[in-house]
Amino acid sequence: MIQLHNVSMAYQSDISALNGINLKVPKGDFIFLTGQSGAGKSTLLKLLYAALLPTRGQVLIEGQNVTRLTRSQIPYLRRNVGVVFQDFKLLPHRTVMENVAITLEVLGWGKKDIGKKVYHILKQMGLEHKINSTPLRLSGGEQQRVALARALVNDPKILLADEPTGNLDDENKEQILSIFKEANIRGTTVVVATHDRRLIENSHRRVVVLEKGCIVEDSDVSK
Numbered sequence: 001m002i003q004l005h006n007v008s009m010a011y012q013s014d015i016s017a018l019n020g021i022n023l024k025v026p027k028g029d030f031i032f033l034t035g036q037s038g039a040g041k042s043t044l045l046k047l048l049y050a051a052l053l054p055t056r057g058q059v060l061i062e063g064q065n066v067t068r069l070t071r072s073q074i075p076y077l078r079r080n081v082g083v084v085f086q087d088f089k090l091l092p093h094r095t096v097m098e099n100v101a102i103t104l105e106v107l108g109w110g111k112k113d114i115g116k117k118v119y120h121i122l123k124q125m126g127l128e129h130k131i132n133s134t135p136l137r138l139s140g141g142e143q144q145r146v147a148l149a150r151a152l153v154n155d156p157k158i159l160l161a162d163e164p165t166g167n168l169d170d171e172n173k174e175q176i177l178s179i180f181k182e183a184n185i186r187g188t189t190v191v192v193a194t195h196d197r198r199l200i201e202n203s204h205r206r207v208v209v210l211e212k213g214c215i216v217e218d219s220d221v222s223k
């Protein structure tokens with residue numbers, strides 16, 4: 001469960017990027033965050049993996065108050081949260097295999113188990129033939145799938161994605177969307193920030209609309 005109680009965030013003291021946000025995302029939910037450029041979508045995602053702390057209010061992830069975590073506790077939170085960025089943030093000089101293995105190396109997995117698990121997820125993503133390529137030799141859609149594999153390889157409780165289909169064509173978008181849906185079926189809570197109306201309309205999931213740092217619409221009927 002993700003909970004935000006009266007959360008505000010200001011990068012500079014007089015301008016709020018988020019203003020009094022109240023939001024509950026139950027375990028296993030799949031939601032889209034949308035709104036115009038500058039509405040606060042990325043800021044909200046960053047609060048969910050403690051890249052930023054709110055200036056006011058509380059952020060709870062699985063009951064844990066993120067605002068109270070010490071610096072050394074943050075990596076433990078991030079074990080449960082997979083993150084995908086629009087610009088992928090892959091390591092350009094490492095192979096696809098190495099880029100995905102990093103998630104499990106950090107968690108202390110053994111080499112043999114890492115090999116098996118990474119191969120399995122890359123196969124699921126249709127990338128087994130690219131295992132030894134470096135990211136620059138891949139298409140945008142393939143790079144995004146590697147980034148997704150890296151975020152999902154340890155079956156995180158929560159997946160956060162910031163504009164994940166930004167530069168992709170329709171076929172690649174469909175592929176990315178089905179990966180989100182499969183992760184969600186396996187129990188991962190999915191939060192996707194996007195401008196992409198078609199992606200949202202084709203998905204039939206909960207939509208939360210931000211405007212100037214406030215939630216102005218939430219399609220969740222149970223709210």
Ligand SMILES: Nc1ncnc2c1ncn2[C@@H]1O[C@H](COP(=O)(O)OP(=O)(O)OP(=O)(O)O)[C@@H](O)[C@H]1O
Pocket residue numbers: 011012016017035036037038039040041042043044
């Ligand atoms: N590092 C920063 N320093 C100062 N202001 C920032 C910073 N990052 C974002 N902002 C401001 O905070 C507000 C919200 O930005 P945010 O990036 O969260 O919006 P967004 O909805 O994700 O936009 P986009 O769709 O363009 O990515 C904007 O007014 C933006 O200018």
